[in-house]
Amino acid sequence: MREREKLTEIIKEKAREIGFDLVGIASAEPFQRAYSNLQKRKLSEFITNDIDLLTDPARHLPSVKSIIALAFSYASKRIDKEEEQFISLYARGKDYHQVMQAKMQELIIFLKSLSKDIEVKAYSDTGALLDREVAYQAGLGWIGKSNNLINPEYGSYLFLGEILTNLPLIPDKPMSSRCGNCQLCIENCPAQALESYCLDPERCLSYITQKKDILSEKEREQMGNHLWGCDTCLQVCPYNRDIPYDLHPEFYPVLNGDIKEILDFKKDNLPPEWRESALFWRGLRTLKRNTLINMGNLGKEEYIPFLIDYLKNPSPVLRVYTVWALGKFSKEGIKNLLYSHYYKEKDNMVKKEIEDVFKINNWGEINDQGKY
Numbered sequence: 253m254r255e256r257e258k259l260t261e262i263i264k265e266k267a268r269e270i271g272f273d274l275v276g277i278a279s280a281e282p283f284q285r286a287y288s289n290l291q292k293r294k295l296s297e298f299i300t301n302d303i304d305l306l307t308d309p310a311r312h313l314p315s316v317k318s319i320i321a322l323a324f325s326y327a328s329k330r331i332d333k334e335e336e337q338f339i340s341l342y343a344r345g346k347d348y349h350q351v352m353q354a355k356m357q358e359l360i361i362f363l364k365s366l367s368k369d370i371e372v373k374a375y376s377d378t379g380a381l382l383d384r385e386v387a388y389q390a391g392l393g394w395i396g397k398s399n400n401l402i403n404p405e406y407g408s409y410l411f412l413g414e415i416l417t418n419l420p421l422i423p424d425k426p427m428s429s430r431c432g433n434c435q436l437c438i439e440n441c442p443a444q445a446l447e448s449y450c451l452d453p454e455r456c457l458s459y460i461t462q463k464k465d466i467l468s469e470k471e472r473e474q475m476g477n478h479l480w481g482c483d484t485c486l487q488v489c490p491y492n493r494d495i496p497y498d499l500h501p502e503f504y505p506v507l508n509g510d511i512k513e514i515l516d517f518k519k520d521n522l523p524p525e526w527r528e529s530a531l532f533w534r535g536l537r538t539l540k541r542n543t544l545i546n547m548g549n550l551g552k553e554e555y556i557p558f559l560i561d562y563l564k565n566p567s568p569v570l571r572v573y574t575v576w577a578l579g580k581f582s583k584e585g586i587k588n589l590l591y592s593h594y595y596k597e598k599d600n601m602v603k604k605e606i607e608d609v610f611k612i613n614n615w616g617e618i619n620d621q622g623k624y
């Protein structure tokens with residue numbers, strides 16, 4: 253076996269021994285296909301809009317000759333009970349960023365044992381390089397119409413990561429799309445965010461549940477019972493049917509949603525499975541905001557006492573969503589409660605929300621002159 257082939261094989265073997273389900277090698281040439289696709293695409297606030305940086309590995313490591321693409325499956329069948337709130341599977345186990353970094357570090361230590369002059373840079377959702385495009389170039393799968401990277405054996409419940417290196421390795425061949433005439437992800441997307449191979453990130457529920465600003469009326473309605481993320485385009489994909497499940501205990505789904513519990517979370521009473529989940533990066537306030545919206549959309553009477561209590565929350569942003577959720581219960585008692593709260597409320601944003609709730613419910617006008 254020639255030297256480069258041998259080196260490539262040894263590295264792949266080590267990656268599998270560490271536990272990665274998939275490993276492949278991408279060439280370090282700029283990603284031309286992605287470059288032209290990205291020029292036509294809307295990008296989200298979660299990634300730079302510098303297309304060169306997104307598609308040129310040398311901008312990340314000038315000496316780069318190859319990219320080792322890696323993936324872990326997080327597919328699971330361990331969720332069997334109905335829950336009030338929807339939490340995406342990827343956020344129910346340990347934060348994949350940490351698991352990936354630790355496992356990639358093991359591989360980097362091995363790479364360093366092979367050569368003194370080695371240079372590396374590792375990313376998993378952490379850099380301005382496209383993880384899916386790297387995985388596609390390295391033959392780990394194809395990017396489907398859902399935008400997810402799909403492997404024929406493991407499906408698309410995959411976490412992706414990559415190590416850029418100056419080692420000259422043998423690249424694998426990209427896989428062409430096997431979506432064929434299927435359109436299931438496009439037809440079932442609850443936010444109509446997908447159009448063949450393209451995603452409108454601002455419509456995607458996964459994005460809306462993570463977005464910081466005040467959400468529009470439409471976004472709140474669309475969120476439904478989604479506390480975090482959305483898995484519909486994964487759930488309906490035929491390539492996720494006959495796949496291996498529960499391969500890594502780190503990703504077993506241990507986190508369950510309980511609306512009332514979340515509203516009571518504080519830094520010092522937070523269960524470890526919440527602290528260690530990938531959904532925690534946006535902080536407690538975003539989770540509470542989403543929970544209040546979920547309550548409004550689910551509309552169960554049993555939520556009313558919790559919501560009334562939340563009108564005393566010190567955060568004006570959370571009071572805005574509390575008012576909105578209460579407004580979903582078109583009851584005389586709620587109208588009177590919001591009416592009297594309006595005159596105690598000091599924050600203009602919350603007052604404006606109460607005015608909007610009065611308008612939407614045809615409860616008459618409410619304003620600082622005290623008429624309604």
Ligand code: B12
Pocket residue numbers: 285286289290293294295296298299340341342376377378379380381382383384385395398399400401402408409410411412413429448449450451453456458459462480481482483485
């Ligand atoms: C920002 C971001 C998001 C944003 C925006 C995603 C987007 N597609 O624009 C939001 C919050 C919506 C999101 C949601 C999700 N994300 Co995300 N996200 C990212 C992040 C940080 C950047 C992705 C990005 O903006 N890419 C820009 C877009 C334009 O590129 P792309 O998605 O690769 O799209 C390619 C194709 O569309 C293709 N293409 C475009 N046009 C055309 C036309 C044709 C004809 C063809 C063939 C191809 C093609 O070219 C593009 C470039 O390769 C990456 C991590 C990273 N650094 O890469 C994770 C990442 C993509 N996310 C991931 C995951 C798991 C998710 C969710 C499943 C989470 C969830 N359950 O809620 C959803 C899936 C939503 C979906 N259908 O894409 C994984 C993907 C795993 C996989 N198997 O694909 C990643 C790689 C994180 C990781 N390291 O594991 N995400």
Ligand code: SF4
Pocket residue numbers: 440441442443444445446451455456457458481482483484485486
């Ligand atoms: S994650 Fe949900 S909202 Fe986003 S594209 Fe997939 S199905 Fe649509």
Ligand code: SF4
Pocket residue numbers: 396397398399430431434435436437438485488489490491
């Ligand atoms: S649901 Fe169908 S179209 Fe969508 S990614 Fe899966 S195979 Fe492709």
